[in-house]
Amino acid sequence: MLHxxxxxxxxxxxxxxxxxxxxxxxxxxTAESGLQNDCIKRTLGPNMVGMNIEFAYAMALLPSEGKIxxxxxxxxxxxxxxxxxxxxxYYTNSSGQDVGIAIGDASVTTGTKTVVxxxxxxxxxxxxxxxxxxxxxxxxxxxFIFSAKASNGQxxxxxxxxxxxxxxxxxxxxxxxxxxxxxISITDMAVYDAAGAAAxxxxxxxxxxxxxxxxxxxxxxLVSPANTEYLPGxxxxxxxxxxxxxxxxWNLRDQQLARLQYGIFxxxxxxxxxxxxxxxxxxxxxxxxxxxxxxxxxxxYRAYIFVNKVDDTKKEMTLSIxxxxxx
Amino acid sequence: xLMKKIKYRNMxxxxxxxxxxxxxxxxxxxxxxxxIDEDGLLIxxxxxxxxxxxxxxxxxxxxxxxxxxxxxxxxxxINVNVFYGTDxxxxxxxxxxxxxxxxxxKITSFTDFSDxxxxxxxxxxxxxxxxxxxxxxxxxxxxxP
Numbered sequence: 001m002l003h004x005x006x007x008x009x010x011x012x013x014x015x016x017x018x019x020x021x022x023x024x025x026x027x028x029x030t031a032e033s034g035l036q037n038d039c040i041k042r043t044l045g046p047n048m049v050g051m052n053i054e055f056a057y058a059m060a061l062l063p064s065e066g067k068i069x070x071x072x073x074x075x076x077x078x079x080x081x082x083x084x085x086x087x088x089x090y091y092t093n094s095s096g097q098d099v100g101i102a103i104g105d106a107s108v109t110t111g112t113k114t115v116v117x118x119x120x121x122x123x124x125x126x127x128x129x130x131x132x133x134x135x136x137x138x139x140x141x142x143x144f145i146f147s148a149k150a151s152n153g154q155x156x157x158x159x160x161x162x163x164x165x166x167x168x169x170x171x172x173x174x175x176x177x178x179x180x181x182x183x184i185s186i187t188d189m190a191v192y193d194a195a196g197a198a199a200x201x202x203x204x205x206x207x208x209x210x211x212x213x214x215x216x217x218x219x220x221x222l223v224s225p226a227n228t229e230y231l232p233g234x235x236x237x238x239x240x241x242x243x244x245x246x247x248x249x250w251n252l253r254d255q256q257l258a259r260l261q262y263g264i265f266x267x268x269x270x271x272x273x274x275x276x277x278x279x280x281x282x283x284x285x286x287x288x289x290x291x292x293x294x295x296x297x298x299x300x301y302r303a304y305i306f307v308n309k310v311d312d313t314k315k316e317m318t319l320s321i322x323x324x325x326x327x
Numbered sequence: 328x329l330m331k332k333i334k335y336r337n338m339x340x341x342x343x344x345x346x347x348x349x350x351x352x353x354x355x356x357x358x359x360x361x362x363i364d365e366d367g368l369l370i371x372x373x374x375x376x377x378x379x380x381x382x383x384x385x386x387x388x389x390x391x392x393x394x395x396x397x398x399x400x401x402x403x404x405i406n407v408n409v410f411y412g413t414d415x416x417x418x419x420x421x422x423x424x425x426x427x428x429x430x431x432x433k434i435t436s437f438t439d440f441s442d443x444x445x446x447x448x449x450x451x452x453x454x455x456x457x458x459x460x461x462x463x464x465x466x467x468x469x470x471x472p
Contacts, residue, residue: 213471215470216469217411217412248385248386279414285410
């Protein structure tokens with residue numbers, strides 16, 4: 001009886017081995033007839049006004065069936081100046097570089113539509129589309145319809161979206177310098193010198209300074225004008241007295257602000273959820289790649305300041321800001 | 328007939344007996360009652376009750392200590408000096424305790440240490456839940472010269 005079961009198991013095992021070892025021969029896939037298309041979104045993270053949303057739109061048909069005549073993208077909200085559909089199809093060479101080959105005339109944008117008319121006899125192309133987000137799209141959502149037309153009369157289309165457009169703003173690489181342009185305005189997302197700060201006193205939210213004080217670690221600091229304890233040697237311009245709330249952050253290297261390899265994105269919702277209760281109005285010992293959440297005195301704006309770079313010798317800080325109006 | 332008997336004996340030897348032993352062990356383990364406390368933590372026989380390490384983090388989850396905290400397990404005190412400019416209202420203390428011990432009250436958010444005259448206290452409870460020792464955390468701030 002036992003022998004019978006052993007034999008059965010052995011046969012089953014052999015069957016499994018034979019099946020596992022069977023080689024499946026590769027065969028080239030057969031291209032489908034007719035005009036085909038596909039699309040991917042290449043940009044990641046929140047979509048912000050003034051920035052691009054990038055797509056790659058691929059279209060092809062069998063050479064025997066004709067050639068591509070035109071490609072078109074239609075957005076639900078017309079893109080800002082700088083919106084275009086590439087007239088080059090790219091391939092990646094052996095060095096990993098993208099090489100573009102022109103396949104038609106430069107794109108023409110009319111209202112919500114952007115069109116490239118093909119001039120080369122081509123049956124396959126991948127065109128990139130750059131949609132520059134316009135001001136009127138702020139806080140709304142945008143959809144896209146990509147379409148292509150072939151010489152045999154066939155047309156195809158591909159819908160992409162909806163994509164939400166963030167309400168926040170962004171400003172990159174502002175340079176603050178101790179003793180010079182050191183007055184930071186979240187409202188204007190700008191850095192002013194003393195004269196500029198005096199002229200915009202109500203809008204100055206932070207003062208940048210760098211101090212080397214023996215016995216303590218002070219270094220680079222972003223301090224509210226109201227907190228003079230942490231503004232040694234600073235004489236504030238007349239009227240500069242705001243007390244913004246500040247929360248230090250570390251390891252929060254927003255990809256759009258830092259432009260580093262980290263896949264972290266700060267979005268509108270992060271500003272809405274952060275709690276500034278009990279937050280202080282100063283931040284000292286700020287380091288490169290650190291960050292600072294800020295709420296303006298009137299609570300109108302919330303911002304995240306990312307420290308891109310600090311220079312101890314020049315007493316400088318390069319910072320980038322994302323800001324949302326919350327009131 | 329004889330072969331069948333031998334096979335049955337071998338089966339009994341290599342299969343039935345070990346199976347019965349394993350099932351018996353599992354049943355015994357399954358039925359043993361380990362006591363747990365109100366937090367669902369195991370109550371053990373350990374009576375040790377002390378803090379082995381102490382950390383204090385700022386809102387950016389970086390340490391604010393200027394040096395290692397001084398833990399006196401006899402006096403039941405922890406003395407920690409923090410950097411000049413530390414926001415004392417938002418600090419996250421972290422205690423390392425002896426094995427099986429737990430802390431009361433639990434630390435679930437940032438703690439306000441700004442009232443330096445009234446230092447914060449936490450009680451360490453031993454693994455057997457019979458020994459309780461209250462530690463006082465004294466925070467001092469690095470002063471500007």
